[in-house]
Amino acid sequence: MKTQSRLATRFNALQGRAALIPYITAGDPLVGSTPALMRALVAAGADIIELGVPFSDPAADGPVIQQAGERAIAAGTSLQRVLDIVAEFRQSDTQTPVVLMGYANPIESMGAGPFIQRAVQAGVDGVLTVDYTPEESADFAAAMDAAGLAPIYLLAPTSTVARMQQVARLARGYVYYVSLKGVTGAGHLDTDDVARHLAEIRRHVGIPVGVGFGIRDADSAARVARHADAVVIGSKLIEIIREAAERAGPQAAIEAAAHWLGQVHQAMAGVTRGEA
Numbered sequence: 097m098k099t100q101s102r103l104a105t106r107f108n109a110l111q112g113r114a115a116l117i118p119y120i121t122a123g124d125p126l127v128g129s130t131p132a133l134m135r136a137l138v139a140a141g142a143d144i145i146e147l148g149v150p151f152s153d154p155a156a157d158g159p160v161i162q163q164a165g166e167r168a169i170a171a172g173t174s175l176q177r178v179l180d181i182v183a184e185f186r187q188s189d190t191q192t193p194v195v196l197m198g199y200a201n202p203i204e205s206m207g208a209g210p211f212i213q214r215a216v217q218a219g220v221d222g223v224l225t226v227d228y229t230p231e232e233s234a235d236f237a238a239a240m241d242a243a244g245l246a247p248i249y250l251l252a253p254t255s256t257v258a259r260m261q262q263v264a265r266l267a268r269g270y271v272y273y274v275s276l277k278g279v280t281g282a283g284h285l286d287t288d289d290v291a292r293h294l295a296e297i298r299r300h301v302g303i304p305v306g307v308g309f310g311i312r313d314a315d316s317a318a319r320v321a322r323h324a325d326a327v328v329i330g331s332k333l334i335e336i337i338r339e340a341a342e343r344a345g346p347q348a349a350i351e352a353a354a355h356w357l358g359q360v361h362q363a364m365a366g367v368t369r370g371e372a
Contacts, residue, residue, distance in 0.1 A: 102193040102221045103246055103269040106143055107304050107325065112368045114321035115143035116361050117306060118353075119197065119330030121164035122147050122181050123173030125341035125349050131184040133337075136354040138192050141361025146224070146328060149178050149198030160331045164338065175202040175211070179218040186219035195222040195248060195269070208236055212243050222246035222269040230262040237266040250274055251301075253293055260300040270304040270326060273297060275311075285310035291323040314363035321367040329360065 100108075107115060118137050122130050134145055150165035150173050157165065175198075182194050196215070203211045203225060215223065223245055228236060230249055237247035246269030251260060253275070263271060275290050290307055297305055307320050308328030317327045333353055340352035 101244065101246060101269065102191065103144070103195075106191075106193050107270070110143065114324050114364060114367070114369055115304075115306070115326035116141055116317070116357070116364055117144045117146055117195075117308075117326050117328045118142050118333050118357055119146040119148060119161075119308070119328060120337070120353075121150055121161060121168050121334060122178040123150060123168030123171050124164040124334070125167070125337060126346045127168070127171050127173050127177060127181070129346040129350060130181045133350045133353060134181075134185045134192075134194075135189060136350045137357055138189060140354040140358040141365075142192070142357060144193045144195060144326070146195045146197045146330070147178065147182065148330075149175055149196055149202055151199040151202060153199075153201075158331060160334050160338075164334045167338075175206055176214070179214050179220070182215075182220055183218040190219075193221040193269075194219065195224060195246075196220055197224040198226070200225055200227045208239065212240055212245060215245055216243050220245060222248045224248040224250070224272060226250065230259070230266050234266060241268055246270075248272060251297055251305075253289070255297075257300060260297055264301045264303075267301070267303060270306050271297070271301050272328065273305050273307050273324070274309045275307050275320075276309045285312075285316050285320070287316075287319045287323070290320060294323050314360045317360045318363040318367050321364045322369060325369070327364065329357075333357065 150168040240247045248269050249263040249267045251271055251273050294305055304325035306326030306328050307324040311317050311329045312332040320327050336356050337349045337353050341349035
């Protein structure tokens with residue numbers, strides 16, 4: 097009998113509350129501080145952590161996350177180092193799901209098979225590869241699923257019913273709905289529009305649907321939490337980490353990130369999905 101994944105266990109435990117999923121870039125502000133940052137975010141209320149794998153040509157990322165990736169690469173953060181970070185985090189936290197978010201090139205450089213094996217050994221729970229479309233990645237998704245890794249896919253405001261159905265066949269863990277057209281950190285969030293799109297997605301997708309892009313404060317997170325199964329928040333958190341690190345160093349960055357995420361968690365804590 098297949099053991100229930102950490103992702104499924106976590107979503108089941110939420111009982112109508114949206115998961116809070118912070119996105120951070122592995123290796124920023126320092127490679128060695130990332131496991132401590134992950135632990136601090138969990139203590140502040142993170143339900144799942146999305147760990148960005150830095151890449152030199154991140155087409156879907158806005159300037160804030162691009163620059164975080166550049167800093168991480170300059171500090172020597174590779175895909176293997178990201179997996180080492182997850183393994184170090186797992187030494188003290190065996191319960192919080194960790195999802196890697198990145199691009200195909202580092203995976204293909206390592207090799208899909210070796211990557212899957214090493215990710216499982218490190219304690220990764222899911223992988224979102226921005227430029228692996230469902231049409232081109234069925235074999236990779238099947239191999240991940242067989243190994244216990246959740247293949248996670250993006251949907252957007254422009255996604256067709258056919259694309260939603262393709263994603264529904266392959267995706268595990270959760271689906272990531274990109275609430276805005278454009279790159280991370282851009283645009284104005286229309287919660288009513290998000291709710292309409294989520295309703296359509298759920299007609300075709302049977303697993304949890306998280307919402308990201310455009311969520312920059314506790315108020316917008318709480319509004320989205322009324323409709324989504326998860327709230328993903330990244331660019332604003334990266335900004336806070338960068339500013340605090342430049343001002344007072346990595347430990348200050350960890351503390352500032354945890355304090356801010358704690359405020360978001362508090363705003364979401366009293367919100368039940370489906371509330372008016």
